[in-house]
Amino acid sequence: MKNGIQANIGATPGRKVYAVDLFCGAGGLTHGLVKAGVDVRLGVDIDPACEHPYVANNNARFLLKSVEELEASELERHYRKNGIKLLAGCAPCQTFSTYNQKATESDKRWWLLLQFSRLVDELSPDLVTMENVPRLIEQNVFDEFVANLEGNGYSVAYRVVNCAxxxxxxxxxRLVLLASKLGPISLLTPEQFGKRPRTVKEAIGNLPPLSAGTSHPKDPLHQCSALSEINMRRIKASRPGGTWRDWPRELVADCHKKSSGKTYPSVYGRMTWDDPAPTMTTQFFGFGNGRFGHPEQDRAISLxxxxxxQSFPPDYEFTRPGEQVCQKSIGRLIGNAVPVTLGEVIGASLLSHVSEATKKAYRSRRRSRSQ
Incomplete structure (x- = not known):
């Protein structure tokens, strides 16, 4: 990150920040933290599909284990004695998502945040960060998580941000929470972070063209779903930023012809070049699952x-060389990931905070000695 914040981080020598990433997934948060300058030592997840992308792209170990069964001692050994300890994570968010209208406290995932809280209690890290869906902020389990942090002496800050x-x-x-035992903390503003919004064209406009159902020979991940005959006619009738309401009536799905379906225009749509993309879900590779049609080419976007x-680097490796790409599995990993750039924002915020706390402590010591 080439801005004043980055220069400020490096201006004061201090203890290095070491991190463990719970619910690490394919490594989006870890990769962003590392880009900011955090030394992430370990990622933990229950999904074996996460191991290869996590390890292949990050200089960190991977532990396949449920957080419910995790002991603090298994994490403690990965920190360094003289370093600042960061515990990071994004508990599975589907149960809190606006897409899940049937979420209840009986869902096992509802309580994984409290397992995160348990590990904070047992490890007592200097820093904590948590990223999740905005709807979590409305839940009692989130209030309990925050109250526990504050009760253990952490300064806590959280807010909902638009990643764009x-x-x-x-x-x-996304909801981003930061907590620190070093003093008051806050997330950098977009102005402080120093990056402007990016469009779809800036992000993917230079990728090689594809036909529906094909892949690029030099990048197996640059592949897109096949389209049925009716869906090919539908995407050809779609305009960037439009909806299925623009189609001839014979192309409209029966469910959308009903009065109950007319309020759901955000499927079967093309993205526009000049705006950020819509939210990537785990089903983004399907044309009918959202506004995931390519702005120009008659296909859904590729993996x-x-x-x-999701701001992963263009060469981020999700499968082993020669391994068959499973669209459903890789799509899930990508859609569930913390955007790498958001991870970088979080990491830069934490390091800026540590730098300021270090300078404040140094000034305090100097004053004490001079008295």
Whole structure:
């Protein structure tokens, strides 16, 4: 990050920040933290599909284990004695998502945030960060998580941010929490972070063209779903930023012809070049699952394009060389990921905070000695 914040971080020598990433997924948060300058030592997840992309792209170990069964001692050994300890994570958010209208406290995932809280209690890290869907802020389990942090002496700050404002080429609202035992903390503003919003064209406009159902020979992840005959006619009738309401009536799905379906225009749509993409979901590779049609080409976006719109680097490796690409599995990893750039914002915010706290402590010591 080439801005004043980055220069400020490096201006004061201090203890290095070491991190463990719970619910690490394919490594979006870890990769962003590392870009900011945090040394992430370990990622933990229950999904074996996460291991290869996490390890292949990040200089960190991977532990396949449920957080419910995790002991603090298994994490403690990955920190360094003289470093600042960061515990990071994004508990599975589907149960809190606006897409899940049937979420209840009986869902096991509802309580994983409290397992995160348990590990904070047992590890007592200097810093904590948590990223999740905005709807979590309305839940009692979140209030309990925050109260526990404050009760253990942490300064806590949290807010909902639009990732597009920080340079993620996607409209994605996320809840970000930061907590510190070093003093008051806050997330950098978009102006402080120094990156402007990016459009779909800036992000994926230079990728090689594809036909529906094909892949690029030099990048197996740059592949897109096949389209049925009716869906090919539908995408050809779609305009960038439009909806299925623009189609001839014979192309409209029966469910949308009913009065109950007329209020759901945000499917079967093309993205527009000059705006950020819509929120990437785990089903982004399907034309009928949202506004995931390519702005120009008659196809849904590819897995690689979805990853780039999640701000993963264009060469981020999700499968082993020669391994068959499963669209459903890789799409899930990409859609569930923390955008890399948001991880970088979080990391830069934490390091800026540590730098300021270090300078404040140094000034305090000097005053004490002079008295």
């Amino acid at each position: 404002e920080y340079g993620v080429p996607q409209q994605r609202n 690689r394009e979805g990853a780039i719109l």
